[in-house]
Amino acid sequence: MHTFLPLFLLGLRKRSKDSFILFYNILFPAIIILLLGYLTVKSYSKEFTSYHYYTLVIIPFCALMGIITVAYVAKEDKLSNTSCRLLTAPISNAALVLAKFLSCFIVLALCNIITLGLSVFLYQLPMNNSFVPCAALLTMEAAVVTGIGLYLGYAFHKMEALKNFLNLPIVLWGLFGGSFFPIASNTLTLTTLRRFSPLTYINRSIFEAVYDNRLTLLTFLIVIFTLFSILLLFLTIKQFKKEAIL
Amino acid sequence: MKPIWFTVLIMHYKRNIHKKSTFLITLLLPVLAVLLGAISGKMSNPVYRIGILESGHTTKSNTLITTFNSMEGITTDIANAKTLQTDIRTGSFTAIVEFQPDGNYLIHSVKDKEIVDSINILIDSALKMDTAKVSFDSYSIKTSPSSKILAFMLMFLMVTSTLNATLFLKDKTSGTFLRYLYSSRYTISYLLGNMLYNFIITYLQFFLGITLARFLIPDLGISYGSLLLLGIWLSGLAASFATWIASMFKNDMYANQSSSGIVLLFSLTGGTFIPYPQMPDLLQRLSVISPIRWFLETITSVEQGNPGLLSNNSLIILTVFIAGFLFLAVSGTIYQKKSFI
């Protein structure tokens, strides 16, 4: 606890002052929603506008892109040469990883919720009862994103090569999950490909919560994300490699 | 005596070639872009998906299912009343038909009036056993397979080029670029060498990708020779864009994430996802700043068989973009010189 607190507070401070993280997790999704919404405005009705659609699909997609940001955050001590100080100080791996995890998770989750809130307000999304459950889902998505990013940064020694290609699977997930345009599973290939995208399920659960008042899938996803993020945190602590940040 | 940019090009090659596995993976990556383009083409093929509510499973709904499934451009399936609103909004169904007890039907859809009216006509015709044809001419302009594939390739290659160009980032932070500056050589020679190395790698990637595309889709609409020629501008654009991005930032993460973001914006405004003629007026005007738009226009021009590829206006604009990005890269680097010293 003694070492966890200063690490956590420093991390929180750095993340919340990082203009790049704030831009990429609040402003950038807002721009994409506006752009895509405007591009496809003719294809939707007045009751359900293109802005409504893209608000609900773009925020989870942009949240997923945070994996790369968090992986870099894990490496920041290596870049600033402060890792030797941290490793020679009386800090446990658990404190180091947990502090990083919580600071990233809190900031990313807040960014997701702020973006959702702004979009709901701007585009008059009818989210009354479903705002909190959707915010909870996006929060747990931030937890998983943080978990994956930290695992890649701390426990995966091939991170340097992998970071070059991390964007691609996320864009593919976005494509098959309907983040760029609504898609139906017309063929077996498409149906199969869509099943591999987590965004297929995330987007669907949000739509079901907002428009059909069904929270089953959403609740299920929240539980899965919670367990998965805890597992990732545990794995990162267990497999933490000093070499990854030295 | 070899020009400096050539020396820099060879230096970059030597720095990368010993990381054989990463080099190979990077070369083969555009294969993914080609597959993506091909799949994306199929995904955006206009088709009406009509859902029929389970509760309304009457003779009429059976008739509808049988008729529609035998028609081109339309598919039917049973819909779930509990997720009706979700299904019509997420694109699982274009519209869902609910048969009422009195024999009438209700269409649930969030699409615009034109589409709903078209679906109404189709359902009416099918129930009356009249022949009706699905027509998408009024609202759908199809993008050719080659446009889709090349647009996706350009998108991918602009991002992966940035990864190659981050060698320059390393040089800035490690002090080796500062050594270069001490030699009284020009910044442009260094950046040109960086860009040309990137160009060669990008063109190799393009070549592999487009050759695969030819196998997957024999009738691409453009000759293989023209495609290889277009590849020069595609690679030049990707390489110069990447060099500009690398010159702007000192941090790997900022460069890569910014590159992805800017490329996405270029793609959205350039017509990768929605064809240019279907875009709203304001965005059509905004799209002039997107090099992807001009690249797609060049492809369209070639597909239409317009003579004189090299005197094509869009191609000239693309060349200006390439030179422009390089100019921005040089200006930015000179401006930032103080931070190296």
Added chain:
Amino acid sequence: METILKVTDLKKSYHGKEVVSGISFQVFKKDIIGFIGPNGAGKSTTINLLTALFPPDTGQIYYNQEDIHNNLKSYKRTLGIVPQDLAFYEDLTAYDNVSFFCSLYRYRGKALKYQVKEALEFVGLWDRRGDYPTTFSGGMKRRLNIACAIAHSPELLIMDEPTVGIDPQSRNHILETVNTLNQRGTTIIYISHYMEEIETLCNRILLMDKGTILEDTQKTDYKMKYKSLGTGSLEDIFLKLTGTALRDAND
């Protein structure tokens, strides 16, 4: 003389090559040990073992008669490191940097503020506490590097070439700092290639080459021992013992 650190038969290999070959030595309280050796001698590896960054293949390290690996946290709290590379956050002020690193050693509230003030005043950076390291000169950055290491009042301080690349005034200031720290009770292991610094500061010499300790003795005894070689300077003795051939291996 009270032994605070005892190293026995320490060995470490990397990729099949023995980098530290069964070294043994002791560090007494209030020593300033000049830890010298050519590049690739095994000094950095030895320091990495002493700071528990990596475990040894064989051998023990005792701090105050207790194996450091039995209670690593407790041992690390007594340790301070001044790394060769500047190690602080460029986007935090001098004060925040020192405060953060000191807080890792359980200092809080008023005690933390006191320690930070002491450390920054000690290195002469109190007036610049609100400034960012990017605005500092090379010497000031080195001093901040030291402040981050001493803020928690370590009993044992390891300084790895703390005066590299700075002007004589800053170097002089740092050397005076080292002396003052020692007078206040800190034991120091000082690594440097500048023999005049070793000559000025250290009371003991620990000479390492090719993974082994060549000399572990008082400075005066060291100079007396090699007087017969016809030289009195540490540098000449160093070159006589280790040779003048270039050492190209990594340490």
